[in-house]
Amino acid sequence: SFTYVPILPAQLLEVLSTPTPFIIGVHSIFQSETQELLDVVIADLDGGTVNVPECVHISLLPEPLLQQTREALSMVLDPELEVADLAFPPSTISASSLKMQDKEIRAVFLRLFAQLLQGYRWCLHIIRIHPEPVIRFHKVR
Numbered sequence: 001s002f003t004y005v006p007i008l009p010a011q012l013l014e015v016l017s018t019p020t021p022f023i024i025g026v027h028s029i030f031q032s033e034t035q036e037l038l039d040v041v042i043a044d045l046d047g048g049t050v051n052v053p054e055c056v057h058i059s060l061l062p063e064p065l066l067q068q069t070r071e072a073l074s075m076v077l078d079p080e081l082e083v084a085d086l087a088f089p090p091s092t093i094s095a096s097s098l099k100m101q102d103k104e105i106r107a108v109f110l111r112l113f114a115q116l117l118q119g120y121r122w123c124l125h126i127i128r129i130h131p132e133p134v135i136r137f138h139k140v141r
Contacts, residue, residue, distance in 0.1 A: 016040065061112075069112050076104040 003022040008015060013033055016024065026034055034042055041058070042051045052058060060066055075082055083089040120137075127134045 061116075065112060065115055069108060072108045072111075073105065076101060076108060 002020065003018075003024070005015075005022070005024045007025045007027065010027075010030065013026070013030060015022075016026070016034065016037055028044070028046055031044075034040070038053055039055055040053070041056055044050070061069065123137050125136050125138055127136060
């Protein structure tokens with residue numbers, strides 16, 4: 001229900017100052033203009049960084065999802081941890097190729113998002129007073 005713009009044209013950069021939630025893609029050549037924004041989380045997909053201003057509070061994932069995700073990512077990124085405490089560890093541990101490691105990381109996040117969003121249909125309410133039924137999303141507290 002909020003604004004999503006894949007790539008914002010240069011002429012519309014002032015839209016980034018709107019007081020409503022949004023996801024807007026901005027070309028990296030406009031990075032200096034985006035650094036001035038005080039309450040905007042900036043994710044640099046090319047550089048692999050996320051800048052969260054001090055005034056923006058982002059809550060952590062709920063437990064046990066946070067711990068499960070951390071453990072799964074550590075096993076993908078450092079598979080030696082899985083057998084580090086074994087009395088008789090296997091003689092060789094094959095590290096995943098970069099392509100396979102990328103797929104494993106994607107699978108961890110896919111599972112996380114599926115767990116976070118499971119049961120979302122219980123939040124959908126159909127309003128039938130209009131000629132065409134309207135579906136509204138109501139967040140369960």
